[in-house]
Amino acid sequence: xxxVTQTPKFRVLKTGQSMTLLCAQDMNHEYMYWYRQDxxxxxxxxxxxxxxxxxxxxxxxxxYNVSRLKKQNFLLGLESAAPSQTSVYFCASSTRTGGTEAFxxxxxxxxxx
Amino acid sequence: SQKIEQNSxxxxxxxxxxxxxxxxxxxxSPAYLQWYRQDxxxxxxxxLLIRENExxxxxxxxxxxxxxxxxxxxxxxxxxxxxxxxxxxxxxGLSSGSARQLTFGSGTQLTVLP
Numbered sequence: 001x002x003x004v005t006q007t008p009k010f011r012v013l014k015t016g017q018s019m020t021l022l023c024a025q026d027m028n029h030e031y032m033y034w035y036r037q038d039x040x041x042x043x044x045x046x047x048x049x050x051x052x053x054x055x056x057x058x059x060x061x062x063x064y065n066v067s068r069l070k071k072q073n074f075l076l077g078l079e080s081a082a083p084s085q086t087s088v089y090f091c092a093s094s095t096r097t098g099g100t101e102a103f104x105x106x107x108x109x110x111x112x113x
Numbered sequence: 114s115q116k117i118e119q120n121s122x123x124x125x126x127x128x129x130x131x132x133x134x135x136x137x138x139x140x141x142s143p144a145y146l147q148w149y150r151q152d153x154x155x156x157x158x159x160x161l162l163i164r165e166n167e168x169x170x171x172x173x174x175x176x177x178x179x180x181x182x183x184x185x186x187x188x189x190x191x192x193x194x195x196x197x198x199x200x201x202x203x204x205x206g207l208s209s210g211s212a213r214q215l216t217f218g219s220g221t222q223l224t225v226l227p
Contacts, residue, residue, distance in 0.1 A: 004156075033214070040122070042202065042219035043157070058214070090156050101147065102204075102215060104156030
């Protein structure tokens with residue numbers, strides 16, 4: 001029962017460095033999402049995908065890119081990290097049917113110094 | 114502008130009492146509303162869903178109401194226990210678009226005191 005798995009769990013980056021966060025789900029879900037969570041601001045949607053090979057922008061997409069080459073994987077990239085991207089990142093997935101629950105990963109705590 | 118507000122950032126109650134958490138929204142027309150529980154250092158976990166044409170949903174000690182006229186949802190935990198201490202998030206599911214995006218409130222941190 002792996003569900004949604006995020007890699008890595010923690011990371012410290014220097015300003016300007018790049019990295020990729022990996023999200024993998026084993027539930028055959030069509031939809032996948034990347035959120036960031038900051039104190040007092042709740043979860044904000046960065047990018048999402050409605051299926052393999054498709055991605056779309058969410059509420060706060062600037063500074064991030066995503067790819068969904070395989071249905072089970074959704075990658076979040078930071079090309080040039082900035083201190084404002086210090087946050088906890090959550091990946092989630094859900095089925096296509098409206099109103100179903102979202103399953104979340106355990107989160108990646110990223111610090112940009 | 115669109116806004117989701119959850120009552121007070123923190124709520125303390127005594128064990129055995131009923132905890133009531135509020136989620137208010139403006140300038141949204143949600144098709145459904147969900148409640149999640151989040152423990153420190155963990156991802157949110159789904160608890161309940163209620164659709165726009167439903168007034169109330171129950172699951173064990175949990176009850177959710179949804180008033181689309183008031184634009185408000187209430188989340189109740191009856192006979193609360195210290196193990197219920199966590200942050201609770203409400204999330205609106207929008208009817209538009211092909212993706213089932215959720216828009217989250219900032220959460221209410223509940224502490225149940227023994």
